[in-house]
Amino acid sequence: MSIREIERACALHGEIEVPGDKSISHRSIMLGALAEGDTRASHFLMSADCLSTISCFRQLGIDIEEDRGADTVVVHGKGLHGLQAPSETLDTGNSGTTTRILSGTLAGQTFQSQINGDSSIQTRPMKRIINPLTEMGAQVTSLRGNDCTPLAISGGHLHGIDYLSPVASAQVKSCILLAGLYAEGRTSVTEPSLSRNHTELMLRGFGAEVSSRAAARSRTAGMTPWRAEVCPEPHLRGQDIIIPGDISSAAYFIAAGLIVPGSEILVKNVGINPTRAGILEVARGMGGQIEVIREYDRGGEKAADLLVKSASLHGTTIEGALIPTLIDEIPVIAVMAACADGTTVIRDAAELKVKESDRIAAMTENLKAMGADITPEEDGMIIRGTGSLHGARVRSFMDHRVAMSMAVAALAAEGTTAIEDADCVLISYPSFYEDLEKLI
Ligand SMILES: O=C(O)C1=C[C@@H](OP(=O)(O)O)[C@@H](O)[C@H](O)C1
């Protein structure tokens, strides 16, 4: 087992550039493969999850060049109908994004395929994609009959649907939109509130006709349902993509900069697409100081440098439409809340229970071990800030976001914190600990 020990930090100082956005990196391979011509993606995230996407598309007959030193990939796309039947089960590793979005693409193919991932993936819910893909005319079978992977998928004669998704999930939305590229007629997905829209933006950039707008249907308690629609059989053309830094990775430095007294950190080149940037709103709402510097646009994706200075934080309420815009940042927001004054309430976030780990249970156990006052709820957490934490032995639960969040907690805790199975950060941020060291 890999154990990492982290001491309390005095103050964090310096500049950092985080690796490329994981969601956009996955999509650059997926759309690059379905486009005609080459797609070059630079500042590509060379982490285990994105490498799983690359290896699945190689199994589907796509030639992909990787330059790991330069963080660049070139995908030699074969067009919408250029994928070949894989000879073995497609292995999606630990990646929910690969599993769900790739399933949508496979539903559009005339060949049969099987898809499976590691022990964590095998427990994550797939009914949310099985239902709409089946409604579109694909046969998607959970081979163990438990609505999880392994899945057997055969499709090829799809028809467009108007799908009302019960969850605000970009993976579900993207799965259906990519299946919709192969369907007869238009396909739409309406979600309870807008989840990350990278698929819509990138599909448009590659030449597809995609619309995205607030849906006219009911508006309940601060939630605006959102509808994305795609036209079938687009002529996708390969693109050059410069991937912005991942705000979900930047979140650890934002949180550390805020909670470790005397810190000042410049996080450069961070994607701040509003469907991803909820952490900035929450940090400011807690009294944090984050300055957005040098904002610019990369193919419809906004990016900027962020200057973070330590501040004394206070509690807040995080709920409703904000949740999908910061879903992966909630573990580190829980750390911020534990170091703040007053109570933070996180609700409407039951999705946390079906990520790489049950992130409500994992963060509750770990933060309690470090002296926090935290109550787990069915759809979130209530955290009463105690102002201080102490070192403890904590577990990553093999969940990269939990490991990185606990590293941030360790920086603000008295004494030493030991994180078990700390190496799982390779899923989204292989150089995380080295980058953190540079600021200490
Ligand atoms: O589409 C994506 O790239 C992702 C969507 C989110 O999942 P859900 O769509 O399941 O909420 C997020 O948690 C995941 O890390 C990446």
Ligand SMILES: C=C(OP(=O)(O)O)C(=O)O
């Ligand atoms: C939930 C995550 O990823 P995925 O769903 O792709 O496994 C994540 O990166 O926090």
